[in-house]
Amino acid sequence: MILGAHMSIAGGYYRSLDSGHENGCDCVQLFTKNNNQWRAKPISTEDVERFQAAKAEYGYEHLLSHASYLINMGSPKDELRNKSIDAMVEELNRAHLLGVPLVVVHPGSFTTSTEADGIKRIGEAIDLVHDAAGDISSRLLLETTAGQGTNLGWRFEQLAGMLDACNSSDRVGICCDTCHMFAAGYAMGTEAEWNDTWRQFDETLGLDRLLAFHLNDSKKEFGSRKDRHEHIGQGFMGLDPFRNLMNDNRFSHVPMYLETAKGDADGEHAGLTWDQVNLQVLRSL
Numbered sequence: 001m002i003l004g005a006h007m008s009i010a011g012g013y014y015r016s017l018d019s020g021h022e023n024g025c026d027c028v029q030l031f032t033k034n035n036n037q038w039r040a041k042p043i044s045t046e047d048v049e050r051f052q053a054a055k056a057e058y059g060y061e062h063l064l065s066h067a068s069y070l071i072n073m074g075s076p077k078d079e080l081r082n083k084s085i086d087a088m089v090e091e092l093n094r095a096h097l098l099g100v101p102l103v104v105v106h107p108g109s110f111t112t113s114t115e116a117d118g119i120k121r122i123g124e125a126i127d128l129v130h131d132a133a134g135d136i137s138s139r140l141l142l143e144t145t146a147g148q149g150t151n152l153g154w155r156f157e158q159l160a161g162m163l164d165a166c167n168s169s170d171r172v173g174i175c176c177d178t179c180h181m182f183a184a185g186y187a188m189g190t191e192a193e194w195n196d197t198w199r200q201f202d203e204t205l206g207l208d209r210l211l212a213f214h215l216n217d218s219k220k221e222f223g224s225r226k227d228r229h230e231h232i233g234q235g236f237m238g239l240d241p242f243r244n245l246m247n248d249n250r251f252s253h254v255p256m257y258l259e260t261a262k263g264d265a266d267g268e269h270a271g272l273t274w275d276q277v278n279l280q281v282l283r284s285l
Contacts (some may be wrong), residue, residue: 001246002062003282005258005275013047017054027062027255032094035068038087043097051098062255067105069107073125073234074108074118074152086279088129095138099111102212104141104175107153118152119148123165126275130168141175141211146183146227156204162266174209178241179216188241213256231260233277244283251274
């Protein structure tokens with residue numbers, strides 16, 4: 001399995017790869033800008049060169065950029081939707097410049113409109129993003145969500161609807177977040193539940209479209225539709241879903257990124273970071 005984590009770009013983009021190496025990551029996720037701001041400092045030639053040098057030094061092939069949390073391509077408000085489309089284009093261009101092949105985004109929310117309208121607007125927005133971005137190497141991934149509020153993408157059918165509504169769906173992949181799927185009501189604990197969930201995914205979206213995982217346990221109960229990440233095996237999911245994942249050869253080629261809390265571990269894990277602990281737990285399964 002290809003296991004890694006989200007890493008900070010504080011001090012330079014290359015530092016995310018340094019941190020990934022220090023924590024034993026096979027793959028790294030990063031932001032290419034402040035995820036809670038629209039504006040972004042341009043990426044310099046030096047930024048690109050140092051990032052590429054670190055990428056080559058550590059041999060990282062599987063890198064993923066996470067787009068801004070402000071983006072809402074499903075908004076019924078044209079101003080916000082257009083701003084989101086422009087921001088998504090910039091996210092793809094920044095990833096392309098750094099040589100990051102995948103960019104994951106939360107699809108969006110329908111807010112004051114309807115689920116159907118929101119799904120359609122997201123699909124159409126994806127086409128507009130691709131038209132504006134042009135011929136770039138970085139690929140857009142839609143993330144499964146927990147379904148909080150009017151957020152879309154918590155049912156596989158919603159994601160399929162977005163793809164059906166765009167003409168460039170061949171350029172779009174899916175990133176599955178374990179916490180979000182659990183919160184959305186997809187059971188994964190027993191072998192039967194695990195197989196049924198992925199049967200649904202394959203029939204609705206196709207397993208070949210699954211290009212990344214976010215690995216998170218859940219602080220909230222099954223079906224809560226609340227997005228709260230917990231360390232692996234320490235939340236309501238427990239270890240069984242992760243054991244099933246770590247032993248499913250269908251996903252051995254799909255990079256998987258932790259998004260659990262940072263910091264130094266304590267107690268029996270003193271001397272390790274939480275990323276190191278979570279990776280050790282996953283590899284032990």
